[in-house]
Amino acid sequence: MENTGREKTLWTIALVLVLIFALIPVLWIISLSFKTPATITDQSFIPTEFSFENYESLFKGGISESPFIKPLINSLGIALITTFISIILASFAAYAIARLDFPGRSVMLAGALAIAMFPPISTVGPLFDMWRALGLYDTWPGLIIPYLTFSLPLAIYTLVAFFREIPWDLEKAAQVDGATPFQAFRKVIVPLAAPGMFTAAILVFIFAWNDFLFAISLTSSDASRTVPAALAFFTGDSTFTQPTGSIAAAAVIVTVPIIIFVLLFQRRIVAGLTSGAVKG
Amino acid sequence: MTDRARSERRLGWLLCAPAAIAMLAVTAYPIGYAFVLSLQRVDLRFPEESGFVGFDNYSAVLSSDLWWTDLFNTIFLSVISVSIELCLGMAIALVMHRAIFGRGVVRTSVLIPYGIVTVVAAFSWQFAFAPDTGFVNQLPLIADDKDWFGERFSAFSVIIMAEVWKTTPFMALLLLAGLTTIDDGLYSAAKVDGASAWQRFTRITLPLMKPAILVALLFRTLDAFRIFDTIFIMTGGAQDTQSVSILGYQQLISRLNLGLGSAVSVLIFLCVLVIAVIFVKGLGARQPESGRA
Numbered sequence: 001m002e003n004t005g006r007e008k009t010l011w012t013i014a015l016v017l018v019l020i021f022a023l024i025p026v027l028w029i030i031s032l033s034f035k036t037p038a039t040i041t042d043q044s045f046i047p048t049e050f051s052f053e054n055y056e057s058l059f060k061g062g063i064s065e066s067p068f069i070k071p072l073i074n075s076l077g078i079a080l081i082t083t084f085i086s087i088i089l090a091s092f093a094a095y096a097i098a099r100l101d102f103p104g105r106s107v108m109l110a111g112a113l114a115i116a117m118f119p120p121i122s123t124v125g126p127l128f129d130m131w132r133a134l135g136l137y138d139t140w141p142g143l144i145i146p147y148l149t150f151s152l153p154l155a156i157y158t159l160v161a162f163f164r165e166i167p168w169d170l171e172k173a174a175q176v177d178g179a180t181p182f183q184a185f186r187k188v189i190v191p192l193a194a195p196g197m198f199t200a201a202i203l204v205f206i207f208a209w210n211d212f213l214f215a216i217s218l219t220s221s222d223a224s225r226t227v228p229a230a231l232a233f234f235t236g237d238s239t240f241t242q243p244t245g246s247i248a249a250a251a252v253i254v255t256v257p258i259i260i261f262v263l264l265f266q267r268r269i270v271a272g273l274t275s276g277a278v279k280g
Numbered sequence: 281m282t283d284r285a286r287s288e289r290r291l292g293w294l295l296c297a298p299a300a301i302a303m304l305a306v307t308a309y310p311i312g313y314a315f316v317l318s319l320q321r322v323d324l325r326f327p328e329e330s331g332f333v334g335f336d337n338y339s340a341v342l343s344s345d346l347w348w349t350d351l352f353n354t355i356f357l358s359v360i361s362v363s364i365e366l367c368l369g370m371a372i373a374l375v376m377h378r379a380i381f382g383r384g385v386v387r388t389s390v391l392i393p394y395g396i397v398t399v400v401a402a403f404s405w406q407f408a409f410a411p412d413t414g415f416v417n418q419l420p421l422i423a424d425d426k427d428w429f430g431e432r433f434s435a436f437s438v439i440i441m442a443e444v445w446k447t448t449p450f451m452a453l454l455l456l457a458g459l460t461t462i463d464d465g466l467y468s469a470a471k472v473d474g475a476s477a478w479q480r481f482t483r484i485t486l487p488l489m490k491p492a493i494l495v496a497l498l499f500r501t502l503d504a505f506r507i508f509d510t511i512f513i514m515t516g517g518a519q520d521t522q523s524v525s526i527l528g529y530q531q532l533i534s535r536l537n538l539g540l541g542s543a544v545s546v547l548i549f550l551c552v553l554v555i556a557v558i559f560v561k562g563l564g565a566r567q568p569e570s571g572r573a
Contacts, residue, residue: 015382018372022389025404025445026396028415032407045415093299101285102292108300115303117502118311119552121525122545125317125532126310149306152299181291210397212509213525217533228399232513244413251400262395266387269394273450274457 026255032248040245054249068250070222071230075254078140078226079208082147086204087197089148090155095185095193097156098163099171109160116153120146124217131218138220146214151204158203158272162196163189199272202265209258227254311549317542324536337543346527347544351551354523357436358504361443365500366493368444369451374485376452377459390449398446402513405442432519439521442510447503451496458492459485491563498559502552524548 032040036051058068097105127146128137136142166189174184215229222230231250234243262269321333341347376386393401408414409428417424429435462485470480486493508525515521517530528548531541 011382014375015385019385019389021445022392025401025408026392028408029400029404032404032413041413043413043415043418089299089302092295096292096295100288100292100295102289104293104296108296111300111303114556115307117499117552117556118307119502119506119525119545119548121506121508121528122314122549122552123306123310124529125538125541125545126313127306128532129317129538130310130313145302146306148302152303156299181288206395212397212399212512213529216512217529228397228509231399231403242413244407247403248407251397251403255396255400258397259392259395262391263388266391269391270387270453270456273394273453274460 026259029248029251029255032244033252035245035248037245040242054245055253057246058249058253067222067230067234067246068227068253071225071227072253074140074222074224075209075226075228078143078147078224079205081140082144082151082208083201083205085144086148086151086155087201090152090159090200091190091193091197093152094156094159094163095189098160099168100181109156112153112156115149116157118150120150120213124213127214128217137218138224140224142218143211143214143224143226146218147208147211151207154207155200155204158200159193159196162199162272163193165196166192195268196272199265199268202261202269203272206258206262209254311546314542314545314549317538318546320539322538322542323540324538333539337539338547340540341543341547346522347524347547349520350522350524350527353436353521354505354507354525357440357443357507357523358501361440361447362497362500362504364440364444365448365451366497368448369455369496372448372452373455373459374481376456390452393446394449396446398509399513401446402442402510405438405445406514409438429515430519432521435515435519435521439507439510439514442514443504443507446510447500451500454496454499455489455492458489458496461492462488494559494563498556498563501555501559505552505555524551 028045031045031047033054034050034052035042035047036049036053039047039049042048059066063069063073093108096102097108123146131137131139131142136145168189170188170192171184174188175181179187210228211226212228212232215226216232219225219229225233227250231247234247234250318337319332319334320330321336322330372386372390376383376390406429409416411417411425411427416422416428417426426434428438466484466488467480470484475483506525507523508529511517511521511523511526512529517523517526522530524544525548528541528544531537531544533541535541
């Protein structure tokens, strides 16, 4: 490609525009979170007065009174447990699909794909009814179970793609040396598969962290309400104050760590998101 | 069949079983249950009036203006946002694929929206456009008192922008995956033959990427059809901006009318099924082996 000076300038402008568009909502919510109650409606993109008031109000009163601490714990706990179980189950299935010859392989892949397309709203009503009967309504497992269901296809497709790249001769070598298929899996393949599993784990975590529909439908209190759902129910300090500042501060706390994490592992995430799509 | 093949087959089923059960337990069973509920009058506010009503719930939903308005909204939002995403996503994918410099910058910008919780992004855009807190109305050429969420189509435009912002990355990455499978030799050959950049794009890139584009469109269309979070946060469905998912939520969870809500759920499921079948047919006709990709 010819690389004249003009082309380079245009290119740089395009890149800067893309970056700005990507960053605006993030910078804006950070800016809002540092504004004081008096200036929150000043409509300026950059805060004129900085304060940590919004952050302090989120944690005021400790775990029993803060509107934010319990949902944060719920979000972290539920997303981590979902990720852990989902990756274990998906690894088993992905290994079988990538490596073993058995009838039902393609059914499993097609089934996972069908689940990935399934509209979650169609299960919300029945789950609401079932969970109340089973005592799972407004509990951690009540959210973990649907998250597992809808994250498994993502995890399976990502892992199958990664598992197909692994040098499987090593496994054969282990089997020649007398290892059973399961031993070969555990001792040889798991260490080799760890990077792929890590990538899949990031994707599943982000999925569970992001969910809103199940979180507002299957919970009713801070016992299990996650941050996205809690944000929708935030109220101001009094009936006359808008909760804008607290929402912004809470949003920053749940967003910035994930963005840093995503950017640290960006190559992996791009590989994970793209691999499953073409090779599945 | 040898013992080895038999044990391999058993191991395969054993390893897949937990994932299969976990996936079916919360989809196949509930959709069946939703169908059963949809044939009954089940309103948790009036539990004593429950009973079998046949397809009454369906005729109630299908004869209401609300369902058709919401279906129109959902299709409208899906078509517009997915079209914009396809163009933007294609541009970004080409840049990421061909870029001489700045590839890292694009990848970084693309992943920021991906990492953000949809609800948070929706709040951020809502606060940005809100007439009392937002900076948007301070920009030149925009009326200071424009009430973006007070009117249907201006609310739609903000909703579409938020959706495009959040999901273009995914589209771009799927298309990038398709781009990397094209043999570079084809471009050099076309260049030698004097094909312009545009000709190379329309004659080589687009036809070869057709399967990748269809897969990306399928995923994004179905995802867009489920739109819920952004609308819930931004307008709550006011000004006729409801999607079918919001309608389902309101019937099921806000009004506790499980019968009517389940009928909506089943209808949404059927819509999704129809969209999926159309896309899979389009894929399968040309590329049999990628039909299940």
